[in-house]
Amino acid sequence: MERHDKSAADQADPLELAGRHPEWSARGPLSTTQRRIALCIAILIACCVAIRPMPTLRVLVAATTVFYLLSIAYRLAIAWASRKGGLSFPKEMLAEQRDWPLYSILVPMYREGATLPGLVAAIRRLDYPAQRLDVQLLLEADDDETVSAAKAMDLPSFVRVTLVPPSLPRTKPKACNIGLAAAKGDYLVIYDAEDRPDPDQLKKAVLAFEASGQDVACVQSALDYHNPRQNLLTRLFTAEYSAWFDLALPGLARLGAPIPLGGTSNHFRIEILRSLLGWDAYNVTEDCDLGVRLARAGYRTLMLDATTWEEACSSLPYWIRQRTRWQKGYIQTFLVHTRHPLALVRDLGAVNTLHFLLLVGGSIFSSLANPVFWLMTLAWFLLRSRGIEALYPAPVFAASAFCLFVGNFVFFYIGLAGCYRRRHDRIILANILMPFYWALMSVSAWRALAQFLTDPFRWEKTKHGLGN
Numbered sequence: 001m002e003r004h005d006k007s008a009a010d011q012a013d014p015l016e017l018a019g020r021h022p023e024w025s026a027r028g029p030l031s032t033t034q035r036r037i038a039l040c041i042a043i044l045i046a047c048c049v050a051i052r053p054m055p056t057l058r059v060l061v062a063a064t065t066v067f068y069l070l071s072i073a074y075r076l077a078i079a080w081a082s083r084k085g086g087l088s089f090p091k092e093m094l095a096e097q098r099d100w101p102l103y104s105i106l107v108p109m110y111r112e113g114a115t116l117p118g119l120v121a122a123i124r125r126l127d128y129p130a131q132r133l134d135v136q137l138l139l140e141a142d143d144d145e146t147v148s149a150a151k152a153m154d155l156p157s158f159v160r161v162t163l164v165p166p167s168l169p170r171t172k173p174k175a176c177n178i179g180l181a182a183a184k185g186d187y188l189v190i191y192d193a194e195d196r197p198d199p200d201q202l203k204k205a206v207l208a209f210e211a212s213g214q215d216v217a218c219v220q221s222a223l224d225y226h227n228p229r230q231n232l233l234t235r236l237f238t239a240e241y242s243a244w245f246d247l248a249l250p251g252l253a254r255l256g257a258p259i260p261l262g263g264t265s266n267h268f269r270i271e272i273l274r275s276l277l278g279w280d281a282y283n284v285t286e287d288c289d290l291g292v293r294l295a296r297a298g299y300r301t302l303m304l305d306a307t308t309w310e311e312a313c314s315s316l317p318y319w320i321r322q323r324t325r326w327q328k329g330y331i332q333t334f335l336v337h338t339r340h341p342l343a344l345v346r347d348l349g350a351v352n353t354l355h356f357l358l359l360v361g362g363s364i365f366s367s368l369a370n371p372v373f374w375l376m377t378l379a380w381f382l383l384r385s386r387g388i389e390a391l392y393p394a395p396v397f398a399a400s401a402f403c404l405f406v407g408n409f410v411f412f413y414i415g416l417a418g419c420y421r422r423r424h425d426r427i428i429l430a431n432i433l434m435p436f437y438w439a440l441m442s443v444s445a446w447r448a449l450a451q452f453l454t455d456p457f458r459w460e461k462t463k464h465g466l467g468n
Contacts, residue, residue, distance in 0.1 A: 012181030014174040017277040023339060024293065026332040027282040029456045031339045054390060061391045061400075064369055068403040071366060072410050074358050075248075079414050082251035085421075086303035087208045087219070094203045100132050103202050104185030104270065108138040108175040110461060112193040113149030119193055120155065127199040133158040134184045138175040142166045169457040172263075173279035173286035180270075180278045189267045196226070196309040197265060204306045205267040217272040217299035218291070220253075221265035222246060225312035228427050233319060234312040235430035236437040241312075243418030253303045257355035258295035258348065260288035260333075265308040272299060282457055283336070285329020292337055292356060296347035313462060320444050321460035327364060327441075327448035332456065334361045367445035370438060377404065408435070 018025035030038070048056040107119060116137075123135060135156075139146050141163040150161050162182055164175045176190060187205065191197060198204075201221055208219045222245040228238035245262070252259050266287065276293055279286040294301060313319040337344055337356065345353045380388045392400060415431040451458060 012178050014177035014278075015281050016177070017280050018282055020277065024336065025280050025282055026284075026289070026336050026456070029332065029452065030335060034335060034339060057391055058393065058396070062393075062396045064373070065396055065399045065403065067362070067365070068407060069399060071358065071362055072403065072407045074362075075414060076410060078251035078255070079247045079417065080251070081254040082247045082249075084254065085246075085250055086222070086253070086305040087204075087211070088305035089204055089207045093207060094127070094200050100129055100203070101186040101206060102132050102134055102184060103128060103206070104183035104188040105133065105135040105191060106138060106176055106179040106183065106188065107136065107191050107193060108172045108179070109146050109193045110140055110143055111145055113146040115193040116146070116149050116153060119191075119195070120153065120159065122196045123159070124156065125199050126197065126202055128202045130156065130158050135159040136162045136179045136182060138162050138164055138179045140164050140166060140170070140175070169282055169459070171281055171284060171286070171457065171459050173283065174281035176286075177278040177281060180273065183270060185270060187267055188270045188273060190264050191308070192264045192310065194311050195264055197221070198306045198308070201265070201304070201306040201308065202267075204304055208302060208304055209267075209269060212300075212302060215298065215300050216302055217269050217294050217297075218259075218261065218301040219267045219304045220249060220259065220261055220301060221267070221304045221306040221308050222249075223262050223265060223310055224307050224422060226309045227312050227314065228424055230312070230314045232430065232433065233316060234314050235427040236434060237312045237319070238424060238427055239415050239419050239431055239434065240437065241418075242422040242424055243415050246421045247414060247418050250303045252355070252359075253301060255355070256300065257352055257359075259291045259301040259303075260285075260330075260360060261291040261301065263287045264310070265306075266301075267304070280336075283329055283332050284325050284457065284459055285333060288329055288360065289333040289336065292333060292360070295352065296337070296344070298347075315463065316440075318463045320440070320447065322462045323441060323444035324448045324451060325458075325460045327367065327445050328452050328456070330360055330364050331448060331452050334364065364445060364448075367438075367442045368449065371442045371446075373400075374439075 013019065018027040022028060045056070045060075105123065109115070109119075123133075126133070135158055137150060137159065139150060139161055141147070147161075147163070155161075162179055164178050167174075180188070187209065189202070189205065198221075205219050205221075209216065212219075223241060224245070225234065225238045225241060227234055229235060249259055249262075263285075272294075276290075276297060280289050283289045291301060313322055338361075344356070348356060376388055376391075379385055412431055412434060415434055416428055419425070419428045419431065
């Protein structure tokens with residue numbers, strides 16, 4: 001087993017971003033100003049409810065209804081913008097004999113020794129010159145299981161092991177920062193242990209960078225699942241991913257909006273990534289945060305017509321933990337980038353700031369607010385409560401009914417379109433049950449909020465190897 005050059009990774013500071021630019025890091029979950037603003041808003045709402053309860057609740061309901069209307073229109077606009085898809089290249093260009101640039105691959109792993117043979121096989125299948133690959137397996141030094149598995153394997157010459165010293169926070173982005181310091185390539189990509197990328201993905205990424213301006217810092221490949229029909233949860237998870245990676249992200253790229261990156265298969269110009277000090281080791285959804293930071297620094301992210309195949313989580317408890325981490329990271333990212341609102345608008349512009357607020361902040365708010373409005377709707381249908389009727393003056397009631405019927409149909413239709421574009425014909429009907437999936441997302445959102453307040457840097461690892 002080969003270790004990396006000590007002159008690079010061993011001297012790297014994986015927490016450099018938090019040390020040099022604490023305003024960009026989630027290490028301090030809430031700034032002093034944000035705490036004061038949150039406290040003032042809470043006191044104001046409490047006082048208004050105590051003094052004028054019904055008018056206050058009507059305003060809150062009306063404001064939330066307006067938010068739902070905006071969200072529906074926003075999702076439709078993104079889906080419409082996605083109709084041209086990601087960057088694609090003819091087979092002739094991929095087969096061209098040329099000097100391909102050195103490409104670094106980082107694979108952070110923790111307690112995943114069983115996945116090593118499949119991972120190495122997937123890397124061997126890449127249609128890229130072996131002598132131009134620089135692959136690092138990022139292993140925690142005290143992860144005896146995975147380290148022992150790596151020692152027992154006959155790894156290819158282009159694969160080396162980088163040991164990550166045990167320290168807090170124990171997160172994937174911290175390991176990636178250590179790997180970034182030791183990377184030797186011109187370009188860099190992150191893969192997870194269970195990933196199976198299309199063999200031509202690296203070549204497509206190189207061609208995408210070469211065909212784009214120097215302001216393109218990242219190209220994101222689509223993610224899809226190889227076990228979509230294992231159970232109902234994997235069907236709904238796959239439908240969600242299809243809508244996200246085949247409609248939402250291509251639409252955002254087409255509109256020039258900030259893109260919340262996927263946790264894997266994002267390809268970078270390595271010099272730009274280093275100039276931004278890599279990932280925030282304290283953010284548990286480091287990919288989303290990095291996508292926003294790239295946009296704020298004036299760089300663009302494009303979508304690539306290539307796929308990486310993953311395993312959809314088939315266990316509900318593990319899915320809840322995974323989604324909790326993702327949503328907690330969205331909370332962290334939203335709060336980090338709204339610490340200085342005027343600077344956010346200056347960096348992104350007004351339109352892209354709205355993109356950020358609706359996409360990152362809006363996804364969390366809707367998941368938290370949905371159960372409240374579902375319960376009110378259910379109570380009204382069952383009890384015909386006059387108290388609930390009083391919260392909905394005629395215009396608000398009409399808008400809410402529109403959100404309930406038309407809005408849900410829009411989201412259902414987007415799910416269908418995503419499955420159709422991804423050719424997941426056999427799971428299309430699962431979209432009918434998507435409201436149950438949204439309920440699970442709300443459970444994990446409330447869990448994420450509680451965890452953010454009590455244990456913000458906890459990394460709940462996804463368990464792999466459960467798929468068929």
